[in-house]
Amino acid sequence: MDQIVTETSQASVVPTFEEVQNAVRVLLAWAGDNPGREGLKDTPARVAKAYQQLFAGYHETADDVLKTTFGEVAGYQDVVIVRDIPFFSHCEHHMLPFHGVAHVAYVPSERVVGLSKIARLVELFARRLQIQERMTSEIAVALDRCLQTKGAGVIIEAEHMCMSMRGVSKSGSRTLTSTFNGMFQKDPALQARFFSCVKR
Ligand SMILES: Nc1nc2c(ncn2[C@@H]2O[C@H](COP(=O)(O)OP(=O)(O)OP(=O)(O)O)[C@@H](O)[C@H]2O)c(=O)[nH]1
C-alpha cells in the first residue's frame, strides 16, 4: 500500500478506488437512499473523482508552489497585498464546505513571488480538511519559510456550511481570522494598514 505524508497529517494508508466507492455506497444507504438504484449507479465513482479534486492539496507542497521567485524588483521594499482570493475548503469536523476569501500580505526581503502563486498557496491549503485558524496560519508560515519574507499577514473571512446548513443553522454568519508574522507582528500600524486595505 502507498503511504502519504502531508505537512499536517501523520502517514496514512491510501485506499483503492473500489474501496472508496464502497464507502460512498455505505454513506448513500446511511442517508436513507438505495445505492443500487439507477440514478445513483455512477455516483460512487463521481464522488471518488470529486474528492481527488477537492482534496488535491494533500499531493502538493508549498515549496512546489513557491519555487519560482523574482529578484529584480528595483529596491521595492513595501508591502505586497493580494486581496479577495476566493476559496472553497472543507471543515475537518463535519467534512462540510466552508468558503470565503483570503487576503494575503507580505513584505519581501529580496525576492518576490508571482502573484498567482499566492492564490495557488491559498488553494493548496484550502484543498485539505481544515479548520479556518490553521489554514490562516499555514499560509503565513509557508510564505515566510519559502520566501524568507520580512513579514507576512493573512486574513480569512469565511462562511461555514456546518453552521449554516445544520447544527445551529445560522446562515450568513462569517468568521474572520488573522495571523501576523515578522514585521506584521511587531508593527500594529502595518497590521492596521493591511486591515484597512482589505476592508469592504
Ligand atoms: N474554531 C473552529 N471551529 C470550527 C471550524 N469549522 C467548524 N467548527 C466548529 O467545530 C465545532 C464542532 O463542535 P462539536 O461540539 O464537536 O460538534 P457538533 O456537536 O456537531 O457541534 P454543532 O455544530 O454545534 O452542532 C462546531 O462548533 C463548529 O462550528 C473552524 O474552522 N474553526
Ligand SMILES: [Zn+2]
Ligand atoms: Zn464543520
